[in-house]
Amino acid sequence: MGKKWLQPLAAGLVIMLVAIYCYTVSANGLFYFIENPLQDNMRKAKTLDERQPDDRIKIVKIDQHSLDAIGKFPWDRAVYAQVIEKLEQSGAAAIGIDVVMAEPSKNSADDLALADVLAKYHNVILPVQFNYPPKQQVGDLIPEKIDYPSPTLSANPKQMAHINVFVDKDGKARKLPLGLPDEKGQYVPAFSVALANLMLNDGDKVIRNEANGQWMRGSAAIPADGRNQVTTEFYTKPRQQMDAETGYETLSFVDVLESAKPLPLQGAIVLVGPYVTGMLDEYPTPVSAVKMFGIEIHANMIQTLLEGKYYREAGKPAGIGIILLVSLAAMYIFNRFKGRTALLFFIGLFVLYGVVWIVLYMVCSWLAPLVYPQFALAAVYIWSIVSHYLDERKERNRVTGIFGRFVSKSVVDELLQSGEEVKLGGSRKDITLIFVDIRGFTPMSERLEPEQVIQVLNEYLDVCTKAIFKFSGTLDKFIGDGVMAMFGAPIAYDDHPEMAVRAAIEMKSQANLLEQKLIEKYGIGVKFGLGINSGPAVVGNIGSEALRLDYTAIGDTVNLAARLESNAKPGQILISEHTYARVKDLFAIEPVGEIKVKGKELPVMVYEVIGNLS
Template sequence: MHTLIRFVLTSFILVGFLLHLNGFWTISLIEQVERLTYDARVRASVLNEVDDRIAIIDIDEKSLAEEGQWPWPRRKLGAVVDVLYQHYGIQALALDSVFPEPDGHSGLPWLGALEGSDVGQLEGVQRWIGQQRKVWDDDRVFAAALQRHEPVLGFVLKGLGGAEAQLGQLPPAVVDDARQMPASYIRATSYTANLDTLQAATPYAGFFDNPTLDSDGVFRRVPLLQQHDDAVYGSLALMTLARALSDTREPAQIELEYDARGGPRNALNLEYLRVGTYRVPVDENVAVLVPYRGAQGSFPYFSVSDVLHQRVDPEALRGRIAILGTTAPGLKDHRTTPVGVAYAGVEVHANIISGILDDRIKHKVPYLVGIETTMLVVISLIFTLLFPRVSPLLGTLMVGGMVVGLAGLSFGLWRTADFVVPLGGPLLFLFILVLVQMTYGYFVEARAKREVARLFGHYVPPELVSEMAQDTLAAEMRSDSREMTVLFSDIRNFTSISERLPPQELTALMNEFLTPLTEVIHRHRGTIDKYMGDAVMAFWGAPLPDEQHARRALQAALEMVGCMRRLADEFRARGLPELRIGVGINTGVMSVGNMGSQFRMAYTVLGDAVNLGSRLEGLTKQYGVSVICGDSTRRLVDDWAYRDLDRVRVKGKVEPVGIFEPLGVRAELDAQTRKELKHYRDALLAYRNQSWSEAELQFYQLQKSRPDPHPIYQVYLDRIEIFKRMPPGPEWDGVFTHTSK
């Protein structure tokens, strides 16, 4: 019952996680924990090395102080572009900025005002104004620099909810029809791009917005492609790399790769984006996880004022990919990332380019949902089937091992295969299961265990109490009728011994032998029925069913005899009376349950099989043996050796029964014992065939064969002597009738 309840609770939690995993609903806690574990893996695997292949041309506070407040005149930006290409010999340049409006620093407005004045109407002045328009048009000067070198401009794509205005001119698309490269592109509804004059000067531009920003505002992934209308456009990082990888002024080819196993090309089997010879793992939105190299400063920074005035060693920039961006706090181009809170946005682009060049982009495999589902199901099965059955210490070690295993698997695949295997979801699922299972175990199962322990703690071993607590039906002690084995033990001549001892010594003596006898019974999973003075009654097969009830009872009986022999030696050394034990065992159908009155109840067994067990214990004294079992017990444990003691009618029963002395596992008997048992069987057969002389000779030989002969030999010699004088007659069935208990 408890296992079923645990299974239902676990299934309920599992369904909730699976619904979240498959997008049917969103559980923010799961997303938050997954992000935390992702960020931890990023920080644990950063290279912390500077990549000098990519240079940041920084509009920093020093540059603002030297060159003036931003935005600068476009003429000055054109000079920066020229000096980077012509003096420093860079490989490619990206401008992490957008220029959607005419330059406000231009002298054109002043020329227009002059032209409209009376002076402007003079012929010479008009001619001069016409000449100066081209010189004073900063946008034209900037466009000329762009046309000479064709760097990559920036622009912004805006999705739903953004302003619908479409400013400036979009660059040429990567592909004009998105159906040619199908994917679940993020769609933009508007844009802010560069002036027509500027965009016409260079065919290259990339968007620098990030519509995949996580809800906590952290930059973890960035799309490489977005769609506007039917066309697809590239990101600033992608277009810059494509420009740098090309030997000509044409960018490197950009394509999407799909699952090689075939089928229609779509977002479900999209795996890679190819730029030139580089393959970049992407998700269905054609987005990549930003491969941060480390904290801000993972790329060399050069103040733009130093670059403009040629104060930088040309070799520091020659052949490099340069990105013009800003770290000045007032320009607000800072991002929150897994490796820093105020991280320069320009360095995000640099990390993407660096990661593609080094093949360090982490891959969220398409079958990620299947992997996480499998992990959750395995964790569920372990916690439902194993966790409730182990000790608290082992359970704690098991949970710790699972945490280490999940973290090790996730981080190992992260480092060796660049796979992003989910970790936060499984860990949170594991934590919730532990919490639920422990809560249920404490408030429900623990209460049941305490109740069972209260009812049975003095009668059954602790491990049996724990098993019973798993089955509430057993804990209810329902009355039942089943095949079981009962055991009765009694101390020989204890009445005469007790008469010679003071009450305190008698109580101490009883405790000294009843305690170890009880421990033996418990060790063999027996249930104490009652103590009757010096006698003990126990049974096997209840309250929990036990297919080995007969075997365990026999094992307990022989161990009890050995225990009393060891105690006898101790008692003699202390001057106490020597104690010997007799044990009767019988198997049969018995009624078991909580019986009694409204004033007092007891969990006990009743039936003829129980009564016979009590009679067999009484016969141990008459046959001179320590243990006697009935024939039904012998048949259930047929790999043991037994001495066939007799066929008897006990007091209160008409039907004869066979009684046997259990000797132990047959295969473990020594050769001498086997030989003696065979001789004994021959003698007993002669006795039952009324061959008195032959039987007498056989028993006499057995008695003389060893210095400590078995008492049964003398029992049969005495009977033979009587039967020789008064034969029982041809109708005799070999049964001996006992008239006393």
Template sequence: MSPPSSTTAFRNWMYRLLLSVSIAFAVIVFVQDAVYEFNFFDRLSLSFIDRSFAHRGPLKFSKDELDVIIITISDKSETTVPERFPFPRHYYARAIRNLNRAGVKAIGIDLTFEQPDPRGEHNDRELFKTIQQYRNVIVAGKTALRTEEATIQRQEENFHSIFYSADSSVGSVFVPNDVDGVYRRYMPFAKMPNQERYIPSFAFAVMNKVLHLPSTTCAENTEHEFILGDRHVPKYDDVSMLINYYGPAGKTFKEYDIVNILDDKDFETVEEKQLHTHINVFDDPDYGLLYDGTFKNKVVLIGPYFSESKDLFNVSVSEEGFSERNLMYGVELHANALQTLIHQNYLYRLSPFYESLLILFFSLFTFTVVSLLKSIRTQYAFIVEIAAVALVAAMMYGMLTLTYYVFAEFNFVLPVVSPIAAIILNYVGSAVYQYLTERKQKVMIKGMFSQYLNPSVVNELIAHPEKLRLGGEKKELTVFFSDIASFTNFSERLDAVELVQLLNEYLSAMTDIILKNDGTLDKYVGDAVMAVWGAPMELTNSALPACRAALQMQEKIREIDARWKEEGKPELVVRMGINTDYMVVGNVGGSKRFDYTVIGDAVNLGSRIEGANKTYGTRIMVSERTQELVKNEMLCRELDLLIVKGKTKPIRVFELVGEKSSGIAQSILQAIEIYCNGLHLYRERKFEEAKRVFAQALSMKPDDGPSKLYIKRCDEFITNPPPPDWNGVYEMKTK
């Protein structure tokens, strides 16, 4: 075949380019969701953000370097302070005063105060005045409708906080979760329905205090970022940013129990009351938190730290080596968002335009390189395929490595699913294109050889043209032989035309069964059929389909024989032999005319086994290796230790009775069990006992050839016992 012209080659490469661009476009539409949000791969895409956090690990900041400190309300708090949670509001007023004495910048209380304090209005008045006094406090607010828009319910809205009017210092604590239930995003504000009225979210409200902005200031929403004072926060989507989690829950920020903030000289804890002494963790002159600079210029968030608060969230970070431990209390989630804003340590993502360019690059690169690899012609085609797969795997691994690296070093969240989808689909597309472009050549080869060779051989030659040569390879295969019993008498009863007609009917039926069971028809020799399993098509267990085919052929033969008897035609009895062993397979013959066949001692043994059926009165005989490979699926009974003609070494042969799953009759199973007992007695030279057992088996299965044979042998050995060194081996004198 002449090489393609430059025009044809150019046209082929243009087709490749068009196909690659089409694949890239499909990925952009269905995976990137650039046109419509199909959301097919959202969960998978989001999971790579979590994997990026896991690969990066905690950020390299000590707790002292972080600006946020968490004051926890825990189980310990409830047992240490006089009042049970929910605490009287004057506790929070005391905490605010003490923290401001210690020099904090701002305080966020992650608790909603929707109703008056049941312990008395004086508690509310004290907290209200304290918030008004310091004007650096944010309390939690919430909205009526929790959606992506986080909308607000009423016209005269206090955002579920009776202290809103103190300083308008309320922040919405609603945080949106993703489709997999994980909290990765943070909204800068909430919007009232049907109005242009907004409330800042909790962390952004605290940032208003840090940046000395009015309490109600909301971030400006621009095309690519949210702007709050001098902070330019990159958007993740239209309504949120990504939280850059600094580390796993409970191990990242400094944490103090609220009792340590309340315990000044004017506050008596349960422990102090029991011990009749003052501890004063907060303002003790020697070790108190007031004097050690812990809170100087820090931002403090106060919130619940006990499971009953139902304030736990699934987040992107977890303890190292324990991905399931990713629950974080809400106050710490807000702390991570707030610290992200203070450090301006934002996470960025590629714009849809640049993501599309990335997809297009990987599409063109993958398709081109894989096509070039597959165009290499070699007798070791599998090496080329391995190289192509290795290249695709290396590209995917490189994409993942790049993703984790730029996330850790540059805070960039690269898309993973869409580029990898482009790589995989272009590899598949290249393979499909290669198949289609070579199909004409394969059809031509098939047309040239199918009329001379078995179709399976033709397919093998199409897949491996290098096999069009003399020689072969040695491999374990299963060979099958069959022969019509008493064919001479069979043929003498028919004229030539009728004989050929019946033979064609018989051989066609047998051939169909062989091919249906993945066998290769080797040849016909008159009425004899030779077939092979395991070549050229590789089979995990070549013996099993060969045995199934033999059983199906015997069933078909009984069907044909019944019909022929009705038509007055000769009886059809076919004997079969199967052997599994190593044999040489390949193209055998001259350089211009050759046959794909098997040769070797194992092939000859298969033929001898087929002939041995005549001696034992059986229809299907298999070798020991064949029986070993099919014993779990097939019922075989041992026939003999046999030395076939032309050999000196005995082999163990078996009769193939049937497939276990097909439901073999109980009477046959019992007869075989009795027969096997007789064979055991026979080999122990207990010939009279063996004869009685074989007779019992024969009574249950009157046409059992092996039982008849062994009764005859027992009679002979009873009359003329074998020599002392007799080992039960029978030597055949004929083929």
């Protein structure tokens, strides 16, 4: 594995660990406020056929109509005994009373009447209420108090089941605990479990395997979580939003109590419980903004158990495996690709995982984590963007540093901001060329050691380079002990002749200082000879596009500048008449006269720059 993989791999592993932490930090994960609503929306997508309530489940409502007819709650327990008798005579297979009766009645005759009915009919289930401290985590399952049916009712333990409904962090009831441990560690089954078992065959009953703690429906394992909770399938919405054809059949408590003949309840599971907001037995659910009565939640859970259909949530190991897989795939892809390609991969993977998640949900009823893998995917993608940007900035700085050795920083910045591509070929531009050569270099090199020659040469070339860059010129190349530079390219300047002459004067001035230094040190000094010409030239990249490009200028203008330099005496700055015409009013210039240069049929007029105007 190359070193270039180390940084993205390290960053990807950190992101992966963060995603796993967010997923495992609690039962619902750190992003439950996003994950849970997304899952809820999928659960709402069920069709009416898929959400068909079981017509064997009936609800006897303790509603406002019953309260108005019977009187203020709580009622005498003899009233429940009478209703149970009516339901048994109507052929009910199981009856659940969702009204806590933990204290003895003031009238012992009422308790005795209900006790007689419970002893007579073993298919009646009474509620057990587990009370937990307000700030305790539900997962601890250490009850502060347990409200059993009053001993005066003489209920058989097999006729008792808990009615607790737990809510998630967002306050919604999505699961029901199949059983809760009592003070002795013995599990009290859920109200829905006890009632469903009265309907199921012996081979299909819901039981807890004491050996491994697994809840089973017959031979099939129920996908309960670590808190013995199973996800409830909601076949109905809160009764306030359902019509008679799509909800569980309901009867008013007082109507059952006053019925003169058997009701059509043969083989039914009948739940009796509060159906009034004021009785404080309602909870938010994933299927509706309107709260659902506890008795309705129990009815939905009973149907879930009867049908044996559950939403299986991916266990933490499976969820972690998915996050690892998505993170590793993202690390590989986004380190390999960047720009638009990486964006397309990101969108594709993001959508693909969402589609796979939906398919798993719809086909397999399997709830895989959604937000956490996509969080890892997005985080790795964002990191890749930042990483590639930093790499490009680093490369840009490197290239800028290299390019900055040839042109001034202002020229580099302007070129980078222009965004123009470097390509083979050139264009015709009006520029000014300077050729500089060191006079007396050969005799000096004969007297000095090679190391000293290189040192002196570097100091002279440094003087030239600084002067060129000071006036926004471009260093074309070093030619042995000479220098070629251009002004007006690659960035065009209208005053490039002036800039070139000022750079030449700067070179001459600094060269004089350097010469004094060398005379003192080595007893020998050298001077510059400079030639300057202005005019049109072809400027661009010349060479091999694949291997090496050389940014330079070619043409007669270049040749003449080189010829002027070769004719310049030590310490002399010669300019052509083309340059003279543009700067004659800016500097002290004297005519030299016409000279014959190589490559020209006719002599050319030459001028010498003495210096700046005083």
